[in-house]
Amino acid sequence: xxxxxxxxxxLLGATIVVVPxxxxxxxxxxxxxxxxxxxxxxxxxxxxVHQDMKVTExxxxxxxxxxxxxxxxxxxxxxxxxIKLKMxxxxxxxxxxxxxxxxxxxxxxxxxxxxxxxxxQHDKQATKEQLAGYVHKAENAVTKKQSYxxxxxxxxxxxxxxxxxxxxxxxxxxxxVVSQHVIYQVHNHQQRNLRVVPYPPExxxxxxxxxxxxxxxxxxxxxxxxxxxxxYYTDEIVVRFRQQPTEQQLNRxxxxxxxxxxxxxxxxxxxxxKWMETERLQQYFASYNPLYxxxxxxxxxxxxxxxxxxxxxLHATPLRDRFGxxxxxxxxxxxxxxxxxxxLYKPYQWNLPLIKTNNGWSLTKGREDVIVAVxxxxxxxxxxxxxxxxxxxxxxxxxxxxxxxxxxHGTHVAGIIGASVNNExxxxxxxxxxxxxxxxxxxxSGSGTSYSVAEGIIWATDNGAKVINLSLGNYVDGALLHDAxxxxxxxxxxxIAATGNDNTSQPGYPAAYPEVFAVSATDSxxxxxxxxxxxxxxxxxxxxxxxxxxxxxxxYAALSGTSMASPHVSALAALIRSVxxxxxxxxxxxxxxxxxNDLGTKGKDSYYGYGQIDVERALHLATQSTHxxxxxxxxxxxxxxxxxxxxxx
Numbered sequence: 001x002x003x004x005x006x007x008x009x010x011l012l013g014a015t016i017v018v019v020p021x022x023x024x025x026x027x028x029x030x031x032x033x034x035x036x037x038x039x040x041x042x043x044x045x046x047x048x049v050h051q052d053m054k055v056t057e058x059x060x061x062x063x064x065x066x067x068x069x070x071x072x073x074x075x076x077x078x079x080x081x082x083i084k085l086k087m088x089x090x091x092x093x094x095x096x097x098x099x100x101x102x103x104x105x106x107x108x109x110x111x112x113x114x115x116x117x118x119x120x121q122h123d124k125q126a127t128k129e130q131l132a133g134y135v136h137k138a139e140n141a142v143t144k145k146q147s148y149x150x151x152x153x154x155x156x157x158x159x160x161x162x163x164x165x166x167x168x169x170x171x172x173x174x175x176x177v178v179s180q181h182v183i184y185q186v187h188n189h190q191q192r193n194l195r196v197v198p199y200p201p202e203x204x205x206x207x208x209x210x211x212x213x214x215x216x217x218x219x220x221x222x223x224x225x226x227x228x229x230x231x232y233y234t235d236e237i238v239v240r241f242r243q244q245p246t247e248q249q250l251n252r253x254x255x256x257x258x259x260x261x262x263x264x265x266x267x268x269x270x271x272x273x274k275w276m277e278t279e280r281l282q283q284y285f286a287s288y289n290p291l292y293x294x295x296x297x298x299x300x301x302x303x304x305x306x307x308x309x310x311x312x313x314l315h316a317t318p319l320r321d322r323f324g325x326x327x328x329x330x331x332x333x334x335x336x337x338x339x340x341x342x343x344l345y346k347p348y349q350w351n352l353p354l355i356k357t358n359n360g361w362s363l364t365k366g367r368e369d370v371i372v373a374v375x376x377x378x379x380x381x382x383x384x385x386x387x388x389x390x391x392x393x394x395x396x397x398x399x400x401x402x403x404x405x406x407x408x409h410g411t412h413v414a415g416i417i418g419a420s421v422n423n424e425x426x427x428x429x430x431x432x433x434x435x436x437x438x439x440x441x442x443x444x445s446g447s448g449t450s451y452s453v454a455e456g457i458i459w460a461t462d463n464g465a466k467v468i469n470l471s472l473g474n475y476v477d478g479a480l481l482h483d484a485x486x487x488x489x490x491x492x493x494x495x496i497a498a499t500g501n502d503n504t505s506q507p508g509y510p511a512a513y514p515e516v517f518a519v520s521a522t523d524s525x526x527x528x529x530x531x532x533x534x535x536x537x538x539x540x541x542x543x544x545x546x547x548x549x550x551x552x553x554x555x556y557a558a559l560s561g562t563s564m565a566s567p568h569v570s571a572l573a574a575l576i577r578s579v580x581x582x583x584x585x586x587x588x589x590x591x592x593x594x595x596x597n598d599l600g601t602k603g604k605d606s607y608y609g610y611g612q613i614d615v616e617r618a619l620h621l622a623t624q625s626t627h628x629x630x631x632x633x634x635x636x637x638x639x640x641x642x643x644x645x646x647x648x649x
Contacts, residue, residue, distance in 0.1 A: 053183045055558045059344065059548060060096075060182060063556055064163065066343045066425060067094055068174050072167045075102060075174070080111050087113035093384060095553050096179040098160070101135065103172035105143045116177055117155050131160060135175055138164030142173030152180070159183065182555045185408065232295035233272075237281035238450060238480045240268040240291045257284060265455045266487060268480050270296055292479040299453050299472045299481075301377065301409045301446045301563055337361040340421045340428040344548055344556060349427060350524050351543035355568065357430055360575060360615035363623065365421075365432035367578040372417055372431070372467045372570055373460035375453065376410030378403040378440035380552045383411060385419040385426040386436070393438035394459045396452040403440035408552045410438065412559055413471050415550030416567040417574070426556060427548055430571035430615070434578065437465055442472065450474075453510075454484035457495075461488040466577050469570035470497040470516070471563035473508045482513055489515035494577070494585045496570040498562035499533040505606065512537045517573075517589050520609065521545065521565040526599055528607045532562055538609035539589070540596055542568035572613055576622045583622065591621050 071090055075083055083102055091097050091113050099114040116135065118128045134150035141148035141164050148164035159180040166173035244267070245253070254262060258274040273281055278295050285293045337358045339346060352358065371391065379390060381404055393403040405411045418436045419429035441456035442448035453472065460468050468488060488495055497511035499520045511518035518537050521529040521544025528534065529545050544565035551557040569592065576588050583591070595618040596611030604610050 053186055055546065056183050056186045056556075057180065059348065059556045059558060060178075060180060062344060062347065063426065064097075064176075064178055065165070067097075068163065068165045068176065070425070072165060072169075072174055075167075080109050083109070083111045084113065087111060093554060096182065096555060097176045098179050099135070099177040101139060101175045103139050103142055103175065104167075104170045106171040109172075110139075114177075117158070117160060117179075128155070131155070131162065131177060134162040135177065138162050138175040142166040142175060143171060148175075182551060182553070182557065185552070186557055186559075231298040232278065233298075233449070234277050235274075235281075236270060236272045236296035237278060237285060237293060238268055238270050238296050238478075239285045239288075239293045240479065240483070241288060242291055245288075253285075257281060263451060265451055265480070266458060266483050268454075268483060270449075270451045270480075294479055297450045297474050297476050297478050297481075298447050299442070299450065299474045301407070301442060301472055301561075341424050342419075342421065342426055342428040343424065344427045348548035348558070351547055351568065352428065352430065354524065354526075354543055355572075355613050356616040360572075360619045361432070363616070363619040364575055364579040366418075366434040366575055367581075368433050368435050370466045370574050370577045370581070371435050371437050371464050372469065372574045373437040373439050373456075373465035374410055374414045374417065374469050374567075375439045375441050375456045375460060376405075376413055376469070376471060377407040377442040377446060378405035378410045379414045379436065379438035380405050380411040380550065380554070381438070383415075383550050383552075383554050385423070385429075385550050385554075386411070386414055388420055389418045389429075389434075389436050390414075391435050391437045393440070394456065394463070395440040396455045396459070397440055397443050397448065403438040405438075405440070405552055406444045407442070407446050408557065409442070409446055409471070409559075409563065410440070411552050412547075412549040412557065413469060413563060413567045414438065415556075416547060416564065417469065417571045419550055426550065430568065431574050431578075434571075434574045437463065448472070450478050450480045454481050457481075457484040457488050461491050461493050465493060467494045467496065467570050467573045469567050470495065470510055471561075471566045473498060473500050473511060475500075475506055475508055477507075477509055477512070481510055485510055485513050485515050489585065492585050494570075494573045494588050496566055496573060498566040499535070499538060501531040501561050501563075502533055503531055504533055505535040506533075507535055507537050508533055517569065517592070518609070519562060519566045519569045520607075521560075521562045522599070522608075522612055526597070526612055528600075529560070529562075529565075531560070532565075534607045536606055538606065540569060540592060540609045541565065541599065541612045569613055572615055572618055575615065576618055579619055580622045588622075591618050595621050 071086075075086055087100050087102060091100055097114070099116050100112070102109070102111045104110075116128055116131050131153055134153070138148040138150065143166075145166045147166065148162070150162035153160050153162075161178050161180060162175065163178060164173060164175040250262065253259065253271065257271060257276050259271055260274050261270075261272040263270045271281065271285075276284065282293055339358070345352075378395065379386060379393070381387065381390060381402060395401045395403045414436050415427055415429060417429055418431045418434055419427045421428045421432045437460055439456040439460050441452040453470075457468060457470075485495060495510070495516045497516045497518060499511045499518050500508040510516050512535075518539045520534060520538045520541045521532040522541045523529050523545040524543070528541070532541075532544065542565040544562055545560045546558050547560065547564040548556060548558045549564070572592060573588050576591055577583060592613060593610045595614050597614050598611040599608040
């Protein structure tokens with residue numbers, strides 16, 4: 001019985017665990033892992049933080065330059081009121097452009113929007129006058145048809161840079177003060193996800209940290225203490241009764257435990273007590289002979305920021321796939337769509353050509369009615385690369401609020417799946433037309449409860465999702481979350497989940513549930529990513545290292561993790577269901593397993609699953625028939641496995 005034997009609690013965070021892999025079973029081009037001391041691992045993590053900030057800075061610079069050139073081409077008017085209106089709209093679209101000026105020396109025009117940031121009384125390193133001086137230099141430069149970039153200036157702990165670009169049509173140009181705060185957002189996000197600092201903070205969530213194996217309480221004083229620990233609320237319990245309790249019975253329970261809150265999701269309840277802790281709550285509700293009673297677990301994002309800081313090669317290590325075909329050799333009718341014109345595509349999106357996404361677009365670019373739910377931290381609802389693809393979503397953290405992303409994780413995931421393509425800005429998503437359903441189940445710290453995640457899955461299922469991406473997890477086989485997963489699976493939803501970033505074979509959930517398709521990560525050379533979890537439950541792998549995608553406040557960032565690998569597979573599932581809507585979820589799973597590029601040892605293995613996804617092959621197979629006989633044995637085997645698990649419960 002899985003739940004009876006696998007009740008581990010450690011979070012699927014971004015810690016790089018110091019457990020060596022069994023490399024003797026891998027291909028010869030893989031290098032053995034080195035055991036790292038705590039100090040070595042901390043040094044590696046801090047270096048990763050630094051490198052991630054650098055690559056995000058380059059993304060910001062490229063996108064900023066493109067935005068300013070686009071503005072110059074759209075502001076030729078001599079009407080200063082018209083220019084001012086355009087500048088205000090420009091800054092509304094790009095809020096990190098905190099101040100903008102437009103200079104036309106020939107017309108004697110000088111229009112400004114926004115304000116130069118001021119320094120606090122305690123900021124001795126820089127002043128507003130210093131920034132203003134750089135602005136003046138930039139304005140002089142553009143009137144001489146010269147570009148300008150100032151040194152970086154730090155005011156009140158925030159970094160700014162002044163940039164100026166001359167106009168080809170006038171004797172002047174555009175000058176802007178750009179906030180580089182996104183770099184520090186990545187830094188802070190990275191500190192949490194790499195467990196350089198304790199995460200999540202126990203004082204905020206009233207959570208208990210326990211050792212995964214011993215279940216003993218652990219004091220988390222620094223980042224290293226996060227390893228091998230899990231979290232759950234100390235004053236809450238999840239219960240599913242055999243029969244729904246009456247209102248009279250519920251009132252008695254409320255009184256007995258002095259309940260401060262009672263919530264219901266599906267057929268289960270979450271009780272919060274004013275005076276009982278989890279252990280006593282478990283004892284109390286056990287007397288009702290429930291189907292299950294368990295702690296209220298926390299789930300976290302499965303991302304890990306970039307570890308090398310440089311753009312990577314577009315070319316994978318040549319290997320023969322599981323069909324015996326040489327990946328280097330061209331195949332018949334192998335036509336690919338032209339590269340999209342999105343500005344960050346060619347320099348940064350090595351991941352899409354690697355899995356033959358362009359070739360797949362010749363078969364389908366997706367369908368609007370095949371909806372992909374991103375169950376995550378929400379999505380930046382105003383992001384110019386996403387807003388046209390978003391449906392009205394749901395916020396399980398605050399039902400009265402929109403599912404706005406306040407972390408960046410969900411926005412990054414959504415961009416991989418469906419950022420607008422061929423719009424001459426930002427990145428290209430894998431799907432052109434599939435709509436995205438944003439479902440916020442993780443809060444501003446990137447963590448959420450089994451209740452919120454379960455509620456999000458059920459809501460997405462009831463509101464038309466054909467595919468659900470779950471770039472989140474925990475190491476506990478929680479019954480409440482499994483109930484929600486089964487609910488979606490029984491309604492023919494494709495569920496894709498990230499395995500986690502602890503370099504461990506310990507099963508992570510929801511990825512390890514039999515109804516869910518589990519995804520681990522590779523790098524640009526198709527090698528297993530150093531941080532990626534592995535194990536016999538892994539279905540496939542996908543690119544997960546240094547993935548450029550959308551980020552909050554209409555910006556972009558490069559992140560790494562199985563969280564980034566998972567949406568590649570969710571996008572592929574959406575394309576499969578677009579080209580052949582009659583396929584069942586289990587048939588979609590099997591198509592993706594059968595059409596991989598086999599990596600590592602021949603056949604399925606613990607590090608790559610069946611192999612790395614191939615968009616073109618998967619879509620070719622999906623077009624063959626609605627119910628392919630070649631998938632019948634796999635479907636039967638899958639259903640038998642799921643039935644066996646149900647019986648064990």
